Amino acid sequence: MARLVRMDGSGHTTLAEWTARDDAAFEAAVEEFRGHLELGYIGTLPDGPGRATHVRELPREAGLVVMRRPIAGG
Amino acid sequence: MEAAAPDRGGTVLPELSSVPWRARTDKRWLRRWGRIWLAWTTLYTVPFIAAGVLIVALEPLAAPVTLAAFAHAWIIPELYAYRGASVVRPKGARSEGGEANAQGFLGDLLGHEERELQRRTGLALERGELGVWVVGEAGALLVMGRRRVHCFCVRASDPELPPSDRVAHLLLALREDEEGFATVANHAFAGAAWRVRRRLPRGMRPALDAARQAAR
Numbered sequence: 001m002a003r004l005v006r007m008d009g010s011g012h013t014t015l016a017e018w019t020a021r022d023d024a025a026f027e028a029a030v031e032e033f034r035g036h037l038e039l040g041y042i043g044t045l046p047d048g049p050g051r052a053t054h055v056r057e058l059p060r061e062a063g064l065v066v067m068r069r070p071i072a073g074g
Numbered sequence: 075m076e077a078a079a080p081d082r083g084g085t086v087l088p089e090l091s092s093v094p095w096r097a098r099t100d101k102r103w104l105r106r107w108g109r110i111w112l113a114w115t116t117l118y119t120v121p122f123i124a125a126g127v128l129i130v131a132l133e134p135l136a137a138p139v140t141l142a143a144f145a146h147a148w149i150i151p152e153l154y155a156y157r158g159a160s161v162v163r164p165k166g167a168r169s170e171g172g173e174a175n176a177q178g179f180l181g182d183l184l185g186h187e188e189r190e191l192q193r194r195t196g197l198a199l200e201r202g203e204l205g206v207w208v209v210g211e212a213g214a215l216l217v218m219g220r221r222r223v224h225c226f227c228v229r230a231s232d233p234e235l236p237p238s239d240r241v242a243h244l245l246l247a248l249r250e251d252e253e254g255f256a257t258v259a260n261h262a263f264a265g266a267a268w269r270v271r272r273r274l275p276r277g278m279r280p281a282l283d284a285a286r287q288a289a290r
Binding site for chain 1: 084226236242244247248249
Protein backbone atom coordinates (compact mmCIF):
# COMPACT_ATOMS: atom_id res chain seq x y z
CA MET A 1 0.00 0.00 0.00
CA ALA A 2 1.50 3.30 -1.12
CA ARG A 3 1.08 6.38 1.08
CA LEU A 4 1.00 10.13 0.58
CA VAL A 5 1.94 11.85 3.84
CA ARG A 6 2.26 15.47 4.90
CA MET A 7 4.77 16.61 7.52
CA ASP A 8 2.90 18.98 9.82
CA GLY A 9 2.40 20.03 13.42
CA SER A 10 1.13 16.58 14.39
CA GLY A 11 4.34 14.91 13.17
CA HIS A 12 2.85 13.60 9.97
CA THR A 13 -0.59 13.02 8.54
CA THR A 14 -1.51 10.37 5.99
CA LEU A 15 -3.36 12.16 3.19
CA ALA A 16 -4.06 9.19 0.93
CA GLU A 17 -3.28 5.54 0.38
CA TRP A 18 -3.45 3.60 -2.84
CA THR A 19 -2.32 0.50 -4.69
CA ALA A 20 -1.11 0.44 -8.28
CA ARG A 21 -4.27 -1.42 -9.33
CA ASP A 22 -6.78 0.81 -7.55
CA ASP A 23 -7.46 3.66 -9.98
CA ALA A 24 -10.03 5.42 -7.81
CA ALA A 25 -7.75 5.51 -4.77
CA PHE A 26 -4.85 6.69 -6.91
CA GLU A 27 -6.95 9.47 -8.46
CA ALA A 28 -7.97 10.61 -4.97
CA ALA A 29 -4.29 10.64 -3.99
CA VAL A 30 -3.43 12.67 -7.11
CA GLU A 31 -6.08 15.23 -6.13
CA GLU A 32 -4.60 15.51 -2.64
CA PHE A 33 -1.10 15.80 -4.07
CA ARG A 34 -2.06 18.60 -6.48
CA GLY A 35 -4.05 20.40 -3.83
CA HIS A 36 -1.03 20.47 -1.56
CA LEU A 37 1.26 21.66 -4.36
CA GLU A 38 -1.10 24.62 -4.74
CA LEU A 39 -0.77 25.30 -1.03
CA GLY A 40 3.00 25.58 -1.45
CA TYR A 41 4.05 22.10 -0.38
CA ILE A 42 6.82 20.24 -2.19
CA GLY A 43 6.51 16.59 -3.19
CA THR A 44 9.48 14.42 -2.21
CA LEU A 45 9.99 10.77 -2.98
CA PRO A 46 12.45 9.09 -0.58
CA ASP A 47 13.99 6.54 -2.94
CA GLY A 48 16.65 4.61 -1.10
CA PRO A 49 19.28 5.24 1.55
CA GLY A 50 20.50 8.82 1.39
CA ARG A 51 18.48 9.64 -1.70
CA ALA A 52 15.29 11.55 -2.41
CA THR A 53 13.73 13.00 -5.52
CA HIS A 54 11.58 16.07 -6.01
CA VAL A 55 8.37 15.02 -7.80
CA ARG A 56 5.89 17.28 -9.58
CA GLU A 57 3.43 14.45 -10.34
CA LEU A 58 2.43 11.64 -7.99
CA PRO A 59 4.22 8.45 -9.10
CA ARG A 60 1.77 5.55 -9.15
CA GLU A 61 4.46 2.98 -8.29
CA ALA A 62 5.92 4.91 -5.35
CA GLY A 63 5.81 3.41 -1.86
CA LEU A 64 5.88 6.71 0.01
CA VAL A 65 5.60 10.32 -1.12
CA VAL A 66 6.16 13.09 1.42
CA MET A 67 4.73 16.60 1.21
CA ARG A 68 7.10 19.01 2.90
CA ARG A 69 7.32 22.74 3.37
CA PRO A 70 10.00 24.73 1.51
CA ILE A 71 13.26 25.41 3.30
CA ALA A 72 15.04 28.77 3.44
CA GLY A 73 18.24 30.24 4.81
CA GLY A 74 17.74 31.18 8.46
CA MET B 75 21.06 30.62 -11.50
CA GLU B 76 24.72 30.17 -12.22
CA ALA B 77 24.68 26.39 -12.26
CA ALA B 78 21.84 23.98 -11.84
CA ALA B 79 23.47 20.60 -12.28
CA PRO B 80 21.51 17.98 -10.40
CA ASP B 81 23.38 15.72 -8.01
CA ARG B 82 22.48 13.05 -5.44
CA GLY B 83 18.78 12.66 -5.97
CA GLY B 84 18.97 13.58 -9.64
CA THR B 85 16.75 16.61 -9.06
CA VAL B 86 17.24 20.32 -8.56
CA LEU B 87 15.98 21.70 -5.27
CA PRO B 88 12.89 23.83 -6.07
CA GLU B 89 13.82 26.35 -3.36
CA LEU B 90 16.77 27.45 -5.51
CA SER B 91 14.34 29.68 -7.40
CA SER B 92 14.16 31.87 -4.28
CA VAL B 93 17.91 32.64 -4.43
CA PRO B 94 18.63 33.07 -8.16
CA TRP B 95 21.58 35.41 -7.48
CA ARG B 96 23.62 32.81 -5.60
CA ALA B 97 26.35 30.74 -7.23
CA ARG B 98 25.84 27.03 -6.70
CA THR B 99 27.70 25.89 -3.57
CA ASP B 100 29.98 23.12 -4.75
CA LYS B 101 33.27 21.72 -3.44
CA ARG B 102 35.28 24.43 -5.12
CA TRP B 103 33.11 27.17 -3.59
CA LEU B 104 33.44 25.61 -0.15
CA ARG B 105 37.21 25.29 -0.40
CA ARG B 106 37.49 28.92 -1.49
CA TRP B 107 35.31 30.05 1.42
CA GLY B 108 37.34 27.89 3.78
CA ARG B 109 40.51 29.67 2.66
CA ILE B 110 38.84 33.09 2.96
CA TRP B 111 37.72 32.32 6.52
CA LEU B 112 41.23 31.10 7.39
CA ALA B 113 42.80 34.28 5.96
CA TRP B 114 40.25 36.43 7.81
CA THR B 115 40.94 34.65 11.10
CA THR B 116 44.68 35.12 10.60
CA LEU B 117 44.20 38.80 9.77
CA TYR B 118 42.35 39.63 12.96
CA THR B 119 44.37 37.46 15.34
CA VAL B 120 47.97 38.01 14.23
CA PRO B 121 47.95 41.80 14.90
CA PHE B 122 46.78 41.20 18.49
CA ILE B 123 49.51 38.61 19.06
CA ALA B 124 52.17 40.80 17.42
CA ALA B 125 51.07 43.84 19.42
CA GLY B 126 51.17 41.82 22.63
CA VAL B 127 54.69 40.57 21.96
CA LEU B 128 55.88 44.04 20.96
CA ILE B 129 54.41 45.70 24.05
CA VAL B 130 55.99 43.26 26.49
CA ALA B 131 59.31 43.49 24.63
CA LEU B 132 59.32 47.27 24.94
CA GLU B 133 58.00 47.43 28.48
CA PRO B 134 57.85 44.25 30.59
CA LEU B 135 55.68 46.04 33.14
CA ALA B 136 52.97 46.25 30.46
CA ALA B 137 52.46 42.48 30.61
CA PRO B 138 48.77 42.87 31.58
CA VAL B 139 48.18 44.77 28.33
CA THR B 140 49.88 41.91 26.47
CA LEU B 141 47.57 39.44 28.18
CA ALA B 142 44.58 41.52 27.11
CA ALA B 143 45.83 41.49 23.51
CA PHE B 144 46.30 37.71 23.60
CA ALA B 145 42.82 37.34 25.07
CA HIS B 146 41.39 39.27 22.12
CA ALA B 147 43.26 37.00 19.72
CA TRP B 148 41.66 34.00 21.42
CA ILE B 149 38.17 35.31 22.10
CA ILE B 150 37.28 36.72 18.69
CA PRO B 151 37.66 33.38 16.83
CA GLU B 152 35.75 31.75 19.68
CA LEU B 153 32.86 34.15 19.14
CA TYR B 154 32.78 33.31 15.45
CA ALA B 155 32.87 29.60 16.29
CA TYR B 156 30.02 30.12 18.76
CA ARG B 157 28.00 31.70 15.99
CA GLY B 158 28.80 28.71 13.78
CA ALA B 159 27.91 26.12 16.40
CA SER B 160 24.67 27.95 17.18
CA VAL B 161 23.15 26.94 13.85
CA VAL B 162 22.34 23.48 15.23
CA ARG B 163 21.09 24.62 18.63
CA PRO B 164 17.32 24.15 19.13
CA LYS B 165 15.43 27.33 18.22
CA GLY B 166 11.94 28.74 18.30
CA ALA B 167 8.74 27.28 19.72
CA ARG B 168 9.13 23.59 20.50
CA SER B 169 5.74 22.34 19.20
CA GLU B 170 6.34 19.15 21.14
CA GLY B 171 2.79 17.82 20.60
CA GLY B 172 3.61 15.78 17.52
CA GLU B 173 7.20 15.03 18.44
CA ALA B 174 6.75 11.31 19.14
CA ASN B 175 5.05 10.90 15.78
CA ALA B 176 7.70 12.99 14.02
CA GLN B 177 10.52 11.11 15.75
CA GLY B 178 9.20 7.82 14.38
CA PHE B 179 8.97 9.28 10.89
CA LEU B 180 12.50 10.69 11.04
CA GLY B 181 13.77 7.37 12.40
CA ASP B 182 12.39 5.62 9.32
CA LEU B 183 14.50 7.90 7.13
CA LEU B 184 17.72 7.05 8.98
CA GLY B 185 19.87 3.96 9.23
CA HIS B 186 20.19 2.15 12.56
CA GLU B 187 23.36 3.92 13.79
CA GLU B 188 22.21 7.33 12.58
CA ARG B 189 18.84 6.81 14.30
CA GLU B 190 20.48 6.05 17.62
CA LEU B 191 22.80 9.02 17.26
CA GLN B 192 19.89 11.33 16.43
CA ARG B 193 17.92 10.17 19.47
CA ARG B 194 20.91 10.84 21.73
CA THR B 195 22.01 14.15 20.25
CA GLY B 196 19.05 15.57 18.32
CA LEU B 197 21.25 15.72 15.22
CA ALA B 198 21.08 13.55 12.12
CA LEU B 199 24.28 12.40 10.43
CA GLU B 200 24.19 12.20 6.64
CA ARG B 201 27.03 11.22 4.31
CA GLY B 202 27.15 13.35 1.18
CA GLU B 203 29.33 14.07 -1.82
CA LEU B 204 30.60 17.31 -0.29
CA GLY B 205 31.42 15.75 3.07
CA VAL B 206 29.57 14.49 6.12
CA TRP B 207 26.58 16.52 7.29
CA VAL B 208 25.22 16.94 10.79
CA VAL B 209 21.66 18.18 10.46
CA GLY B 210 19.80 19.98 13.24
CA GLU B 211 16.42 21.68 13.54
CA ALA B 212 17.48 24.96 12.02
CA GLY B 213 20.89 24.44 10.53
CA ALA B 214 23.56 22.00 9.49
CA LEU B 215 27.28 21.44 9.87
CA LEU B 216 29.30 20.10 6.96
CA VAL B 217 32.52 18.31 7.94
CA MET B 218 35.08 18.30 5.16
CA GLY B 219 38.21 16.24 5.68
CA ARG B 220 37.77 15.88 9.45
CA ARG B 221 39.40 19.16 10.41
CA ARG B 222 37.26 21.81 8.72
CA VAL B 223 33.59 22.52 9.35
CA HIS B 224 31.22 24.74 7.41
CA CYS B 225 28.15 25.92 9.32
CA PHE B 226 24.86 26.70 7.56
CA CYS B 227 21.69 28.36 8.80
CA VAL B 228 18.64 26.82 7.14
CA ARG B 229 15.16 25.90 8.30
CA ALA B 230 11.74 24.69 7.22
CA SER B 231 9.33 27.54 6.66
CA ASP B 232 6.61 26.14 8.97
CA PRO B 233 7.24 27.24 12.60
CA GLU B 234 4.59 24.82 13.93
CA LEU B 235 6.58 21.71 13.06
CA PRO B 236 7.82 19.49 15.89
CA PRO B 237 11.63 19.33 16.24
CA SER B 238 12.14 15.99 14.47
CA ASP B 239 10.00 17.10 11.53
CA ARG B 240 12.23 20.15 11.13
CA VAL B 241 15.23 17.83 10.91
CA ALA B 242 13.35 15.57 8.47
CA HIS B 243 12.54 18.55 6.23
CA LEU B 244 16.20 19.50 6.01
CA LEU B 245 17.30 15.90 5.55
CA LEU B 246 14.93 15.32 2.63
CA ALA B 247 15.94 18.57 0.95
CA LEU B 248 19.61 17.64 1.42
CA ARG B 249 19.00 14.25 -0.16
CA GLU B 250 17.18 15.80 -3.10
CA ASP B 251 20.02 18.12 -4.06
CA GLU B 252 23.04 18.47 -1.77
CA GLU B 253 24.65 21.42 -3.54
CA GLY B 254 21.25 23.07 -3.88
CA PHE B 255 20.69 22.63 -0.14
CA ALA B 256 24.03 24.30 0.63
CA THR B 257 23.18 27.09 -1.81
CA VAL B 258 19.79 27.87 -0.27
CA ALA B 259 21.27 27.80 3.25
CA ASN B 260 23.04 30.85 4.65
CA HIS B 261 26.73 30.20 5.24
CA ALA B 262 27.50 31.25 8.82
CA PHE B 263 31.03 30.10 9.54
CA ALA B 264 33.94 27.98 8.34
CA GLY B 265 36.76 26.96 10.59
CA ALA B 266 38.40 24.34 12.74
CA ALA B 267 36.19 21.45 13.81
CA TRP B 268 37.72 21.43 17.33
CA ARG B 269 36.76 25.06 17.79
CA VAL B 270 33.14 24.46 16.74
CA ARG B 271 33.00 21.34 18.92
CA ARG B 272 33.94 23.34 22.03
CA ARG B 273 30.99 25.67 21.38
CA LEU B 274 28.42 22.93 20.86
CA PRO B 275 26.18 21.88 23.75
CA ARG B 276 27.84 18.87 25.40
CA GLY B 277 25.03 16.51 24.39
CA MET B 278 25.47 17.33 20.71
CA ARG B 279 29.22 16.78 20.54
CA PRO B 280 29.03 13.02 19.83
CA ALA B 281 27.28 13.83 16.53
CA LEU B 282 30.15 16.03 15.39
CA ASP B 283 32.65 13.42 16.59
CA ALA B 284 30.86 10.76 14.54
CA ALA B 285 30.85 13.02 11.49
CA ARG B 286 34.58 13.67 11.84
CA GLN B 287 35.15 9.94 12.14
CA ALA B 288 33.03 9.28 9.06
CA ALA B 289 34.83 12.01 7.12
CA ARG B 290 38.21 10.26 7.43
